[in-house]
Amino acid sequence: MTAGATKPGQYVLTEEPPENPIKFERGISAKLRAEVLDRNGFTCQMCGLTPGEIDPATGRKVRLHLGHIKDKSLGGKIELSNLRALCSSCNQGAKNITGEKPTSIWLLSQVRRAGQEEQRAVLNWLFKKFGADG
Numbered sequence: 682m683t684a685g686a687t688k689p690g691q692y693v694l695t696e697e698p699p700e701n702p703i704k705f706e707r708g709i710s711a712k713l714r715a716e717v718l719d720r721n722g723f724t725c726q727m728c729g730l731t732p733g734e735i736d737p738a739t740g741r742k743v744r745l746h747l748g749h750i751k752d753k754s755l756g757g758k759i760e761l762s763n764l765r766a767l768c769s770s771c772n773q774g775a776k777n778i779t780g781e782k783p784t785s786i787w788l789l790s791q792v793r794r795a796g797q798e799e800q801r802a803v804l805n806w807l808f809k810k811f812g813a814d815g
């Protein structure tokens with residue numbers, strides 16, 4: 682895989698703070714990263730994990746990457762509409778999950794069959810996301 686030579690004036694991150702759970706692809710500006718992550722709610726757009734959570738598939742802490750929706754080799758551009766947040770596993774295609782988002786009907790059906798502990802965890806997460814008054 683060759684990503685092409687660095688263009689003159691292009692900024693390349695050579696070092697990252699080790700405690701940063703979010704890993705970025707080279708060549709994406711800090712502003713664009715922030716926009717993509719904010720739009721995606723700092724959540725993997727395939728499996729729904731967030732940075733710092735333990736990935737049940739790997740047993741390791743989740744790190745977020747920015748992935749292309751349309752691959753670079755297919756002409757996908759580095760722009761907001763073609764980028765999304767993905768965890769390491771999904772970014773490497775390690776998880777067999779479709780790109781389609783779950784419907785609210787399906788989600789509710791899953792929450793209904795979950796145990797009370799799990800339902801409480803969902804409730805807490807929603808409160809955290811939307812606020813108790815939302």
Ligand SMILES: [Zn+2]
Pocket residue numbers: 725726727728729730767768769770771772776
């Ligand atoms: Zn994922």
